[in-house]
Amino acid sequence: MIKFFLMVNKQGQTRLSKYYEHVDINKHTLLETEVVKRCLSRSNEQCSFIEYKDFKLIHRQYAALFIVVGVDDTETEMAIYEFIHNSVEVLDEYFSRTISLQKINN
Secondary structure, eight states: OEEEEEEEETTOOEEEEEESSOOOHHHHHHHHHHHHHHHHTSOTTSOSEEEETTEEEEEEEETTEEEEEEEOTTSOHHHHHHHHHHHHHHHHHHHHHHHHHHHHHO
16 A cells, blocks of 8 residues: 655655655654655665665656655555656646647637
8 A cells, every 4th residue: 555655856855745644744754854865865776665664665766856655565566666657657748738738828
């Protein structure tokens, strides 16, 4: 089961966060800081799957944007890795259409 979905930039600033399990608002910042630090410190040659506390982190980099998904032990890493890619493709398609429509209307 997916526990959280994060989008962060290279500076470690959270651009989007969605939690699927209750986490205290005070712990959001601490959790995000630790998770992002672990993912940003890894090189491209290292594995994109990290064991962290009681869950797994699956991350993927797209230019200056990192997508990090926290899941429990029952999830398949490759399925979540593909889920990240599909999510990025959908967002890219949606926002490129939005930009095109704005140009036409102006």
